[in-house]
Amino acid sequence: MDNARDRITQEIVEAEDLKLLAAVDTYGYQCPGCQTQAFPRSYRPENLVRAHFQLRDPHVSGCEVEGETKVIAQGKRGSVQQELETSPGLSPARLQLIEDRTIVDPALPHTESQTQSVRRSDGATGLVRREGRRAANSIRPICRAFLRFPFDRHLSLAIPGIAPTTYQTAFKKLRSKELEPCPNARVFYGELAWTPAAESPEHLTISLNAGEWEEKKLTPYQAVVLWREWSAAAGAGD
Numbered sequence: 001m002d003n004a005r006d007r008i009t010q011e012i013v014e015a016e017d018l019k020l021l022a023a024v025d026t027y028g029y030q031c032p033g034c035q036t037q038a039f040p041r042s043y044r045p046e047n048l049v050r051a052h053f054q055l056r057d058p059h060v061s062g063c064e065v066e067g068e069t070k071v072i073a074q075g076k077r078g079s080v081q082q083e084l085e086t087s088p089g090l091s092p093a094r095l096q097l098i099e100d101r102t103i104v105d106p107a108l109p110h111t112e113s114q115t116q117s118v119r120r121s122d123g124a125t126g127l128v129r130r131e132g133r134r135a136a137n138s139i140r141p142i143c144r145a146f147l148r149f150p151f152d153r154h155l156s157l158a159i160p161g162i163a164p165t166t167y168q169t170a171f172k173k174l175r176s177k178e179l180e181p182c183p184n185a186r187v188f189y190g191e192l193a194w195t196p197a198a199e200s201p202e203h204l205t206i207s208l209n210a211g212e213w214e215e216k217k218l219t220p221y222q223a224v225v226l227w228r229e230w231s232a233a234a235g236a237g238d
């Protein structure tokens with residue numbers, strides 16, 4: 001699984017974001033759908049396999065997260081709009097960045113104000129009732145939804161600073177024909193070049209395999225990451 005729910009704060013946590021934490025509580029996570037314990041795997045920066053969560057026990061029967069695997073497979077071949085509308089995590093409706101994670105004393109009783117996304121579970125089965133499309137706290141789940149569901153890019157998407165309001169229009173692929181001006185903010189994307197990224201204390205420069213070809217030489221689009229202001233945790237990646 002790509003994400004799990006923090007047992008204490010009840011927030012949905014992306015496995016990739018565990019790399020930003022100073023310490024990871026191996027026993028601190030559960031399936032967002034059925035509360036079965038979920039174990040973080042491959043979350044250290046040196047791990048080559050993508051970070052994920054793994055269950056040792058099966059999902060509770062009827063768990064919606066278990067059903068998501070089927071939806072993802074179907075989404076490659078056609079629209080699964082109805083499923084995405086009632087599945088909180090598969091196709092986020094908006095980007096809502098959080099600067100600081102809520103730190104909660106596990107000894108305190110939980111209140112609604114301590115939790116970002118309040119769980120509404122059925123006391124008898126432990127199954128979480130279906131919610132609508134939720135917000136994502138990083139761009140990653142949004143990019144994943146864009147790639148996974150090519151037939152559902154008409155669904156709404158709100159990203160601060162970007163005017164278009166659907167997946168289709170908020171994303172823009174950079175072409176290989178020429179360098180064109182891009183005056184409006186979009187989520188630009190393109191294949192990475194084979195050349196390694198160039199690092200300096202101020203920024204990281206990543207070349208793309210798109211741009212302008214002239215006499216078999218490419219002037220590429222480049223993504224420049226200004227990382228001088230980053231926190232130590234984000235920069236070190238652990």
Ligand SMILES: [Zn+2]
Pocket residue numbers: 031032033034035036059060063064065066
């Ligand atoms: Zn589950």
